[in-house]
Amino acid sequence: MKVLVKPILTEKASSTNEKGIFVFMVDKNANKIQIRKAVESTYNVKVINVNTMNVLGKSVSKFTKTGIVNGRKPSYKKAIVQLKEGEFIDFYSQV
Secondary structure (H helix, E strand, C coil), rough: CCCCCEEEEHHHHCCCHHCCCCEEEECCCHHHHHHHHHHHHHHCCCCEEEEEEEEECCCCEEEEEEEEEEEEECCCEEEEEEEEECCCCCCCCCH
């Protein structure tokens, strides 16, 4: 099971990076201990705190030639990870 799916790089999530708080999309079955170990081993940092939440997918309506199509975006689990003071994860170094 791959615990970390991808980092969330929205404007709101990126504003907390200066405080040492980073946001990740994680596997739905992952718990806080698994998330902590995955972040520490992947990025070589020390994690202080992990908060998780299940995000419900938004409902979507599309207007097409054949009529209205209703659907849903997929739900996912989000983890908010706080690092030890002075440590940082640079997501943009690979770009």
